[in-house]
Amino acid sequence: MTSRWTTAVLDTDQPGGWAVARSPEGFLFDDNGALFPREWLKRQDLSILAEHGIGHLDGEPVYLLELRSHSDVPGCNWKGLRAFMLEGDHTVYKVLGYAAQIGTWAREHRFCGNCGQAMIQVPRERAMYCEPCDLRSYPRISPSMIVLVTRGDEVLLARSPRFVTGVYSTLAGFAEPGESAEDCLIREVREEVQIEVKNIQYMGSQCWPFPHSMMLGFHAEYAGGEIVCQEDEIEDAQWFNVHELPPLPASRSIARYLIDVYVARRLGHAEPVLPG
Numbered sequence: 001m002t003s004r005w006t007t008a009v010l011d012t013d014q015p016g017g018w019a020v021a022r023s024p025e026g027f028l029f030d031d032n033g034a035l036f037p038r039e040w041l042k043r044q045d046l047s048i049l050a051e052h053g054i055g056h057l058d059g060e061p062v063y064l065l066e067l068r069s070h071s072d073v074p075g076c077n078w079k080g081l082r083a084f085m086l087e088g089d090h091t092v093y094k095v096l097g098y099a100a101q102i103g104t105w106a107r108e109h110r111f112c113g114n115c116g117q118a119m120i121q122v123p124r125e126r127a128m129y130c131e132p133c134d135l136r137s138y139p140r141i142s143p144s145m146i147v148l149v150t151r152g153d154e155v156l157l158a159r160s161p162r163f164v165t166g167v168y169s170t171l172a173g174f175a176e177p178g179e180s181a182e183d184c185l186i187r188e189v190r191e192e193v194q195i196e197v198k199n200i201q202y203m204g205s206q207c208w209p210f211p212h213s214m215m216l217g218f219h220a221e222y223a224g225g226e227i228v229c230q231e232d233e234i235e236d237a238q239w240f241n242v243h244e245l246p247p248l249p250a251s252r253s254i255a256r257y258l259i260d261v262y263v264a265r266r267l268g269h270a271e272p273v274l275p276g
C-alpha cells in the first residue's frame, strides 16, 4: 500500500497546492478541515513568519504558513494538534504533526547558536544555515523510552499529575547524553518507581510531535523492588491485573499499544497494530 502522505522539501516560489496555517493557538480549520487552497489562505489577513513546503498529500503539494500570532479568519477557528490526534483523520494528523515539528524547529533556529547572526533556510534541504560559521541546524528529534513493566497477569501503570483524572499509563522519559536506550529505560523506571527490570524487549516506535519526541517502546519484566513514587513526577503507581485495568491513554498512542499488546497476549486475543 502506498502512503497518502510523503514529506518533501518544496520550493515556496512555486504557486498552488494546499496549505495549513499554524499559530501559537494551534492550526486553522473550518468545516472542511485544516487544509486550505494555498493561494486563498495567503490572501487572508495572516501575520506570516515563514513559509515551508513540507510534502505531498495524495500527490498534491502541501505548505505550512507559520504565523507570529493567530488572527480572525471568517468561518474558521483554531485548534491544537492534540485535538486533531484524538478526533481527526490519521493521515491529516500526520501532516499536521510534521508541520508542527518543522514550524517549531525553524522558529527556534532563526539565529545561529554559535555566533547569534540570522540563519537562512537552505533551498532544497530541511536545514537552517549560518554562512559565517558554515553551520547547519537540522530538525531536532528527542529520543524517549516508554516501557510497560509486567509481572505475569499484572502490569505496572502510573499517573502523572498532568494526566486526565483517573488515567494510568506506562512509564516514559527522555534519553540523556551517554545513555543507550536500555540504560535510559532502566534509569527512568528506577527514578520514577524504584523498580528493577529484566528481559527488555523492543516493541516498536512512534513519532510524538509534542513537541519533538521519538518514542521507542518496550516491554520489560519485573525483577525486584517495591513501588516508591518519585515526588512531583508520579502521583500514583500500581500493579493492575489485566482483567481489571483503570482508564487508559488514547488509542493512537504507543503507551496504549504497549498495554493492548500485552493484554491481548495474556488473554489469547488478536494483537493490535501500532498506528504509524
Ligand SMILES: NC(=O)C1=CN([C@@H]2O[C@H](COP(=O)(O)OP(=O)(O)OC[C@H]3O[C@@H](n4cnc5c(N)ncnc54)[C@H](O)[C@@H]3O)[C@@H](O)[C@H]2O)C=CC1
Pocket (backbone or CB within 6 Å): 142, 144, 146, 160, 169, 172, 173, 174, 175, 206, 208, 210, 211, 213, 215, 249, 253, 254, 255, 256
Ligand atoms: N506517545 C505516547 O504514548 C506517550 C508519549 N510520552 C512522551 O514521552 C516524553 C517523555 O515523557 P515524560 O517523562 O512524561 O515527559 P516530561 O515532559 O514529564 O519530561 C520529564 C522531564 O524531562 C526533561 N525534558 C523535557 N524535554 C526534554 C528533552 N527534549 N530532552 C531531555 N530532557 C527533557 C524536563 O526536565 C521534564 O520535566 C514526553 O514527550 C511525553 O509527551 C509520554 C507518555 C506516553
Ligand SMILES: [Mg+2]
Pocket (backbone or CB within 6 Å): 171, 172, 173, 174, 192, 233
Ligand atoms: Mg517521565
Ligand SMILES: [Zn+2]
Pocket (backbone or CB within 6 Å): 112, 113, 114, 115, 116, 117, 130, 131, 132, 133, 134, 135
Ligand atoms: Zn553563526
